[in-house]
Amino acid sequence: MKQWFTLLNKEFLEMARNYKWIWMPITFILLGVMDPLTTYYLPEILNSVGGLPEGAIFEMPEPSAQEVFIMSLGQYQMIGILIIALSMMATVAGERKSGVAQLILVKPVSYFSYITSKWAAALILIVVSLFLGMLASWYYTGVLFEFIPFGTFMESFGLYSLWLILVLSFVILCSAMFMQPVAAGMVALVTVFISTIIGGSFQHLLEWSPTQLLPYVSERLITEKWPEHVWPATGITLTMTVLFVLLAIYIFKRKELAD
Amino acid sequence: MPLVTVENLEKSFKDLRVIKGLNFQLENGKCVALIGANGAGKTTTLKMLSGLLRPTKGKISFAGEKQGGDHRRLIGYLPQHPVFHDWMTAREFLEYVGKLSGLPTKKAKERSAELLELVGIADAKNRRIGKFSGGMKQRLGIAQAIIHRPKLIMLDEPVSALDPFGRREVLELLEKLKKEATVLFSTHILNDAEEVCESILFLHNGEIIESGTMDEFREKYHQSKIDLVFSQEASSFLKTLSKHQQIDSIQMEGNKASIYTENLKAVKEVILTLAAKENWPLNKYEIGSISLEDVFMKVVQK
Known part of the structure; x- marks a missing residue:
């Protein structure tokens, strides 16, 4: 256990030295406040770029606070996932490729600790960044539109973070699988995006799929009721997260470190 | 243990x-x-x-x-x-x-x-x-x-x-x-x-x-080695010598030559006599024991 914390400390120190602890939260906060701001100021923005032609009637429906907040989550779904994949794809693959893993793993370091400490450090960074980002989004939505009850906000944060943790675990699995960080990142991104598209197209067939967590969060925000299949989907998300991490350890252990 | x-x-x-x-x-x-x-x-x-x-x-x-x-x-x-x-x-x-x-x-x-x-x-x-x-x-x-x-x-x-x-x-x-x-x-x-x-x-x-x-x-490769350095191409002088029974091998490289033998005393005499008789243009004459490098070359060639 002491060794695990030594490894975790090293991950945190590395994240501090390459400024991940600064730019990740800032990026997530910017992504969070973008939609409330642009939606609120859209009429002014349109005017400032020349406005609408004379006589054109343009009825803009006033979006609800919930809709604005859900749009922010859409940002994390695209750009957030991209950032997670790009910033974490090298976590194992990069150390293997450079050769520093040889120096570390010739010491009596457990493979379990090596992978899980990396996973835990990345998880903490991402969950903290996501929380700050969603909190900013919630606050601006509240100020500019209407405040969503804080409890509901926390519920949606909790549920949505599970989905991003699953994405992170898959990125780490890919990183343990491939020697090239870029290959790991590409495979992870393509797989995640394809599965969200499939999940979106066959919603009625894949009700328990982790890709449904975002639609369920949205439904919960708008209808204020829990969708029917949300708990099985949550259970499957958690199970898959654990499986991905275990699989990453298994694959990493079987790989020969030297080439 | x-x-x-x-x-x-x-x-x-x-x-x-x-x-x-x-x-x-x-x-x-x-x-x-x-x-x-x-x-x-x-x-x-x-x-x-x-x-x-x-x-x-x-x-x-x-x-x-x-x-x-x-x-x-x-x-x-x-x-x-x-x-x-x-x-x-x-x-x-x-x-x-x-x-x-x-x-x-x-x-x-x-x-x-x-x-x-x-x-x-x-x-x-x-x-x-x-x-x-x-x-x-x-x-x-x-x-x-x-x-x-x-x-x-x-x-x-x-x-x-x-x-x-x-x-x-x-x-x-x-x-x-x-x-x-x-x-x-x-x-x-x-x-x-x-x-x-x-x-x-x-x-x-x-x-x-x-x-x-x-x-x-x-012990095993207990040969002795005589290093010779000539001021000209070594091979022209060592033709007669290479037929000598006591010499195991001769390695030549440009002006340099190394002679390996297990009977240093006899070979030494032969070389010195020849050198005097034929008036070899010798720059260096050295008797040495075999080094790890020589062993390496020998075992790899086997």
Whole structure:
């Protein structure tokens, strides 16, 4: 256990030295406040770029606070996932490729600790960044539109973070699988995006799929009721997260470190 | 009592058999040099011993340890081109590796300070490793390999990348390490092996073609060597000599020639008489005993 914390400390120190602890939260906060701001100021923005032609009637429906907040989550779904994949794809693959893993793993370091400490450090960074980002989004939505009850906000944060943790675990699995960080990142991104598209197209067939967590969060925000299949989907998300991490350890252990 | 016993060790990469059945033992507290040309399989052998590569066949057993268990705490390993976390300082890295090896935090700090001093980079301890020169990285590499006082220290070409001063210092360091642990190091520089090691393993094309102590080699290849340097092409003078019975072989290279014999006295006389009679333009005449390099050339040619 002491060794695990030594490894975790090293991950945190590395994240501090390459400024991940600064730019990740800032990026997530910017992504969070973008939609409330642009939606609120859209009429002014349109005017400032020349406005609408004379006589054109343009009825803009006033979006609800919930809709604005859900749009922010859409940002994390695209750009957030991209950032997670790009910033974490090298976590194992990069150390293997450079050769520093040889120096570390010739010491009596457990493979379990090596992978899980990396996973835990990345998880903490991402969950903290996501929380700050969603909190900013919630606050601006509240100020500019209407405040969503804080409890509901926390519920949606909790549920949505599970989905991003699953994405992170898959990125780490890919990183343990491939020697090239870029290959790991590409495979992870393509797989995640394809599965969200499939999940979106066959919603009625894949009700328990982790890709449904975002639609369920949205439904919960708008209808204020829990969708029917949300708990099985949550259970499957958690199970898959654990499986991905275990699989990453298994694959990493079987790989020969030297080439 | 041997610390490590290696039996029928084999390694294949796809269809290529790189290591073809090694058998050897490493005695406690001895220094063993693994000698071979580039591509002979030295690095692969060391990586299997360190656990970084899995043997295709064969066994590696440590004295008093369970077969197939985790021997990593007994081993210190320095790869040929060590790579570190460039964003760490030398002190941070050593303390990190020390803690990973199971030292308590306080111990890891003390031992790191001690080792930084020992390998001579204490002045740079708070600098980022990314800014280190090749020689400093090599020294840091040695420090990280011995931080947990392993029983077996394995160094892959520890001096090849160093300048003459660095080389000297590392060899002296190896002398010190020998007192605490078994040292196995690979090299293609034969002089280094001769200087610090008692035992030598010759690796050629993935096989041990010769092994033993330096004294055993002298005994076995107890030929003497006469080196001649002419001011002209050597071959024109040595035609008659090459037919002489007592001479085992003559190696010629431009103006230089080396004559190998087991009967130094007789051959010496013959050469000197010939030289006087034919008025050889000799620049140098030297009698020497056989060096490791000569043994190496001989065993590889076999």
